[in-house]
Amino acid sequence: MRSRRKVVIVGAGAVGSTSAYALMRSGLADEIVLVDLDRQRAEGEAMDMNHGLFFVPPVDLHAGDYDDCADASVVVITAGAKQKPGQTRLELVHDNVRICRRIMDEVTSRTREAVIIIVTNPVDVLTYFALKHSGLPAGQILGSGTVLDSARFRYLLSRRYGIDPRNIHAYIVGEHGDSEVALWSMAHIGGTPLKTYCEVCGKQVSDLDQDAILRQVRESAYHVIESKEATYYADSLALERIVGAVLRDENSVLTVSTMIDGLYGIQDVCLSLPAVVNRAGVRDILHASLDEREVEGLRRSAGVLRKVIEQVRAEDGAN
Numbered sequence: 001m002r003s004r005r006k007v008v009i010v011g012a013g014a015v016g017s018t019s020a021y022a023l024m025r026s027g028l029a030d031e032i033v034l035v036d037l038d039r040q041r042a043e044g045e046a047m048d049m050n051h052g053l054f055f056v057p058p059v060d061l062h063a064g065d066y067d068d069c070a071d072a073s074v075v076v077i078t079a080g081a082k083q084k085p086g087q088t089r090l091e092l093v094h095d096n097v098r099i100c101r102r103i104m105d106e107v108t109s110r111t112r113e114a115v116i117i118i119v120t121n122p123v124d125v126l127t128y129f130a131l132k133h134s135g136l137p138a139g140q141i142l143g144s145g146t147v148l149d150s151a152r153f154r155y156l157l158s159r160r161y162g163i164d165p166r167n168i169h170a171y172i173v174g175e176h177g178d179s180e181v182a183l184w185s186m187a188h189i190g191g192t193p194l195k196t197y198c199e200v201c202g203k204q205v206s207d208l209d210q211d212a213i214l215r216q217v218r219e220s221a222y223h224v225i226e227s228k229e230a231t232y233y234a235d236s237l238a239l240e241r242i243v244g245a246v247l248r249d250e251n252s253v254l255t256v257s258t259m260i261d262g263l264y265g266i267q268d269v270c271l272s273l274p275a276v277v278n279r280a281g282v283r284d285i286l287h288a289s290l291d292e293r294e295v296e297g298l299r300r301s302a303g304v305l306r307k308v309i310e311q312v313r314a315e316d317g318a319n
């Protein structure tokens with residue numbers, strides 16, 4: 001990890017620029033660079049943010065190009081097509097795999113040291129191809145995965161129980177998408193297992209409640225996209241959290257998307273599980289003890305992703 005904390009964000013659209021804004025406010029980075037096919041847009045976003053520099057910790061924020069990756073600590077990829085109302089994340093796959101491979105070539109010809117964070121959807125499939133295409137070590141490329149979905153889950157539980165979301169530990173794992181899985185067996189409120197907490201407060205969560213809450217988490221993005229065409233505020237905060245874990249070498253447990261090869265009988269697919277994130281990217285994956293239903297759901301989710309990976313291989317060729 002370099003001493004200067006430089007973050008390059010490829011894609012200065014809604015997610016890329018709000019992420020730059022969140023990072024700028026956080027004081028986590030010394031330098032933030034926006035790279036986009038539309039250079040004018042990247043310059044405009046940088047200029048707009050720079051006019052607020054008086055109010056935030058010092059940071060060198062500017063538009064740039066791929067040469068900026070050479071000394072970056074972190075490269076974030078948010079470039080590509082986004083979901084239209086009613087479209088699933090997986091439907092973006094062909095265009096975005098092609099875009100992501102081109103960007104990976106540009107980035108890895110300048111640096112083989114930076115941690116690369118993929119945000120573009122479908123994030124698990126793109127993380128997989130970015131990894132295969134680049135040949136970088138598995139932990140060095142990670143997807144933003146279900147960090148956001150886990151935050152949505154905690155938000156919904158916090159509303160149900162009237163508890164600060166920061167005191168709720170609950171994870172969504174698997175695909176960042178329609179097959180994702182809620183880990184109810186591991187959910188805790190202030191260190192108390194959710195099940196015990198519910199017995200005391202009287203607000204039990206039935207199987208039907210569990211299904212309804214998970215459906216709400218899964219459908220959150222669809223509702224926001226129907227209302228305002230894109231999601232980006234919570235997304236950019238999730239990204240700031242992940243970038244912070246890398247820049248500060250935090251060893252934070254986050255549900256990022258990473259290569260799974262053998263765990264829970266799942267092979268050769270990228271998906272989210274609670275993982276330890278630090279300056280090298282993903283250090284380890286937690287071997288969490290899931291119940292039978294959760295393992296089954298996770299395997300089903302891995303199956304959905306593997307099918308898409310094989311489809312892309314068959315239709316678009318090579319890694």
Ligand SMILES: NC(=O)c1ccc[n+]([C@@H]2O[C@H](COP(=O)([O-])OP(=O)(O)OC[C@H]3O[C@@H](n4cnc5c(N)ncnc54)[C@H](O)[C@@H]3O)[C@@H](O)[C@H]2O)c1
Nearest residue numbers: 011012013014015036037079080081082119120121230235
């Ligand atoms: N993983 C997550 O949690 C999450 C959350 C929200 C959005 N997303 C995904 O992030 C992506 C971006 O979403 P958005 O709302 O910012 O879209 P957007 O359309 O606002 O921005 C995309 C940007 O990418 C740029 N771009 C396209 N191709 C490029 C290339 N080859 N090189 C450089 N720049 C290029 C475009 O010019 C545009 O500025 C989408 O795929 C979306 O689905 C992921």
